[in-house]
Amino acid sequence: MFSLNTTTFLNNSLSGVVLQQQRRVAAPPLVVAAAAANGRKGGDQNVTVLVENSVKEIRDASPAAVTPVEKESKLNVSGGVGDVYGEDTATEDQSITPWTVSVASGYPLLRDPHYNKGLAFTEREKDTHYLRGLLPPVVISQELQVKKMMANIRQYQVPLQRYMAMMDLQERNERLFYKLLIDHVEELLPVVYTPTVGEACQKYGSIFRQPQGLFISLKEKGKILEVLKNWPQKKIQVIVVTDGERILGLGDLGCQGMGIPVGKLSLYTALGGIRPSSCLPVTIDVGTNNEKLLNDEFYIGLRQRRATGQEYAELIDEFMSSVKQTYGEKVLIQFEDFANHNAFDLLANYGSTHLVFNDDIQGTASVVLSGLIAAQKLVGGTLARHTFLFLGAGEAGTGIAELIALEMSKQTGAPVEETRKKIWMVDSKGLITRSRMEGLQHFKRPWAHEHEPVRNLVDAVKAIKPTVLIGSSGAGRTFTKEVVEAMASFNEKPIILALSNPTSQSECTAEEAYMWSEGRAIFASGSPFDPVEYNGKVYASGQANNAYIFPGLGLGLIISGAIRVHDDMLLAASEALAAQVTEENLEKGLIYPPFSIIRKISAKIAADVAAKAYELGLATRLPEPENLVAYAESCMYSPAYRSYR
Numbered sequence: 033m034f035s036l037n038t039t040t041f042l043n044n045s046l047s048g049v050v051l052q053q054q055r056r057v058a059a060p061p062l063v064v065a066a067a068a069a070n071g072r073k074g075g076d077q078n079v080t081v082l083v084e085n086s087v088k089e090i091r092d093a094s095p096a097a098v099t100p101v102e103k104e105s106k107l108n109v110s111g112g113v114g115d116v117y118g119e120d121t122a123t124e125d126q127s128i129t130p131w132t133v134s135v136a137s138g139y140p141l142l143r144d145p146h147y148n149k150g151l152a153f154t155e156r157e158k159d160t161h162y163l164r165g166l167l168p169p170v171v172i173s174q175e176l177q178v179k180k181m182m183a184n185i186r187q188y189q190v191p192l193q194r195y196m197a198m199m200d201l202q203e204r205n206e207r208l209f210y211k212l213l214i215d216h217v218e219e220l221l222p223v224v225y226t227p228t229v230g231e232a233c234q235k236y237g238s239i240f241r242q243p244q245g246l247f248i249s250l251k252e253k254g255k256i257l258e259v260l261k262n263w264p265q266k267k268i269q270v271i272v273v274t275d276g277e278r279i280l281g282l283g284d285l286g287c288q289g290m291g292i293p294v295g296k297l298s299l300y301t302a303l304g305g306i307r308p309s310s311c312l313p314v315t316i317d318v319g320t321n322n323e324k325l326l327n328d329e330f331y332i333g334l335r336q337r338r339a340t341g342q343e344y345a346e347l348i349d350e351f352m353s354s355v356k357q358t359y360g361e362k363v364l365i366q367f368e369d370f371a372n373h374n375a376f377d378l379l380a381n382y383g384s385t386h387l388v389f390n391d392d393i394q395g396t397a398s399v400v401l402s403g404l405i406a407a408q409k410l411v412g413g414t415l416a417r418h419t420f421l422f423l424g425a426g427e428a429g430t431g432i433a434e435l436i437a438l439e440m441s442k443q444t445g446a447p448v449e450e451t452r453k454k455i456w457m458v459d460s461k462g463l464i465t466r467s468r469m470e471g472l473q474h475f476k477r478p479w480a481h482e483h484e485p486v487r488n489l490v491d492a493v494k495a496i497k498p499t500v501l502i503g504s505s506g507a508g509r510t511f512t513k514e515v516v517e518a519m520a521s522f523n524e525k526p527i528i529l530a531l532s533n534p535t536s537q538s539e540c541t542a543e544e545a546y547m548w549s550e551g552r553a554i555f556a557s558g559s560p561f562d563p564v565e566y567n568g569k570v571y572a573s574g575q576a577n578n579a580y581i582f583p584g585l586g587l588g589l590i591i592s593g594a595i596r597v598h599d600d601m602l603l604a605a606s607e608a609l610a611a612q613v614t615e616e617n618l619e620k621g622l623i624y625p626p627f628s629i630i631r632k633i634s635a636k637i638a639a640d641v642a643a644k645a646y647e648l649g650l651a652t653r654l655p656e657p658e659n660l661v662a663y664a665e666s667c668m669y670s671p672a673y674r675s676y677r
């Protein structure tokens with residue numbers, strides 16, 4: 033289903049390199065700034081400063097503010113790392129150029145989230161950057177700032193208050209925000225991501241303070257190129273875009289879906305090490321069919337019903353071509369939380385012309401396959417011995433099903449048409465069978481097998497007797513006691529995945545899964561659940577969420593200069609993630625590794641995805657680095673403060 037033609041990729045790949053090189057040659061040379069511009073003027077003047085850090089870090093600054101200095105400068109670091117973020121990786125690799133960075137000084141510096149360090153400015157920096165008197169006398173470390181912020185955040189009992197505190201921090205001191213998120217990822221992921229981001233989107237209009245991404249509405253039709261130019265950062269490598277029509281399992285939230293691209297991109301940085309300034313959150317606003325929002329005085333989007341058909345397609349098409357024109361063909365565009373009547377078409381329409389990836393279809397598939405691969409160590413045997421039943425036959429469900437079928441086909445040598453027969457689906461009308469074929473959406477058709485009609489899930493479970501039950505319906509509490517008990521009646525260790533987000537939409541809770549299966553279920557969920565105690569034993573459960581995959585996948589695409597996403601990369605990502613599950617994890621019943629080591633995991637995923645890109649001839653960054661894991665790690669953004677001198 034996701035497969036694309038490799039020859040086309042290769043041709044595109046080659047022409048991509050040529051185009052990049054031509055553009056580079058034609059580009060005007062950058063102005064060389066004097067490194068010794070320190071102390072030039074005071075007040076709110078810009079001051080050119082040398083920043084002690086690696087080249088890739090320094091390029092974190094907006095390119096407009098970055099100017100090269102002589103090669104022998106102290107800033108010259110060895111190793112082919114900075115080129116990852118360079119415009120033309122192939123040519124810059126040989127001689128990495130050091131840079132100076134022009135940042136504001138004085139009061140504007142304290143108001144610039146990219147450079148602000150709050151109370152961590154040193155005495156020297158206070159002098160050189162005209163900060164004396166603007167800050168209290170104390171100088172504290174970033175570690176102490178983290179400690180203080182965590183203590184503050186923990187005081188909030190309401191999750192949305194924690195979310196807002198984190199967003200405020202991101203807008204005030206970006207590096208501290210990422211330091212917090214990276215150092216306390218397991219605690220803060222539920223704050224900036226699911227489940228809390230769901231509530232944040234529902235109330236986005238009321239809590240809106242600052243724009244955190246680009247809003248492209250029907251009003252911008254014909255002007256999207258100019259709109260992209262308004263975004264302050266120019267070197268974008270990853271865009272997450274939504275039209276807000278299927279936000280988590282919460283439905284159409286229109287323009288307020290912006291919380292999702294913002295959240296996903298903060299994970300790209302925190303979990304995958306993509307620098308923040310390379311990330312662009314976008315919401316395409318074509319209206320909303322959500323009456324509640326249309327009548328909400330605080331709603332921030334277009335107050336009209338959704339545009340569809342040609343009007344919708346034209347806006348998307350203008351966006352896609354403007355993005356390519358502005359950022360080149362290697363910018364990764366992640367489609368997120370589109371409704372399925374658009375999502376599959378967007379992937380099909382742009383999959384062969386742009387570097388696109390649908391997280392809900394492909395990222396979810398990859399993370400679930402990974403969990404199933406790991407689960408084999410607990411249940412024994414191979415994937416092919418299983419029978420799968422899904423509740424929900426949309427993007428997530430059919431995307432996962434297709435990747436499982438592909439993997440089973442690879443493992444057994446059987447054609448994918450055969451392996452699909454082991455996978456069954458229930459949608460809102462019941463079991464998908466051949467007798468329903470006529471009215472079925474195209475993405476459900478491969479799953480219509482011969483069977484008498486079955487109206488509901490519990491009857492389907494009893495009839496099909498699956499070994500794996502996957503919830504991808506967006507409908508909360510649909511794995512009832514009867515359903516889980518039925519699974520446990522014919523499986524020693526039933527595999528039950530309740531993928532729907534946020535927590536309110538989860539098909540069952542961890543407690544229900546363990547209690548109703550008498551502690552025998554292998555359970556994971558899309559949103560996190562606390563460990564559960566049952567019969568004197570504590571059961572932890574994993575988080576089957578695409579957040580394990582997309583940050584590493586994106587990093588792998590970027591470091592290899594990939595120009596297309598291929599199914600084999602998703603399979604490689606699944607294997608890489610599954611390989612990180614330890615015996616210790618498995619003993620606790622966990623089929624995913626902890627998020628606390630996510631950066632290490634992302635580096636491994638990135639390396640394997642990049643290796644696959646090279647193998648498939650889809651990589652444009654040449655030569656291929658010898659040690660891809662080390663290379664991926666070296667490219668990751670660090671939130672540590674840089675020293676301005």
Ligand SMILES: NC(=O)C1=CN([C@@H]2O[C@H](COP(=O)(O)OP(=O)(O)OC[C@H]3O[C@@H](n4cnc5c(N)ncnc54)[C@H](OP(=O)(O)O)[C@@H]3O)[C@@H](O)[C@H]2O)C=CC1
Pocket residue numbers: 278279280281282371372391392393396399423424425426427428429458459460461503504505506507510531532533534537557558559576577578579
């Ligand atoms: N954990 C993770 O990483 C991810 C989780 N998800 C979650 O998965 C859920 C679904 O997302 P997605 O696949 O994109 O959504 P879609 O809208 O594409 O699909 C939803 C499917 O569920 C079916 N459905 C809805 N309600 C019921 C019900 N009561 N009984 C049976 N079937 C039902 C729909 O049936 P019909 O077709 O008949 O309308 C449809 O087939 C969301 O909650 C989302 O948050 C998504 C991506 C990643």
Ligand SMILES: CC(=O)C(=O)O
Pocket residue numbers: 226279280281369391392532533558577578579
């Ligand atoms: C996790 C995710 O992408 C979703 O629930 O839509």
Ligand SMILES: [Mg+2]
Pocket residue numbers: 280368369391392
């Ligand atoms: Mg999603």
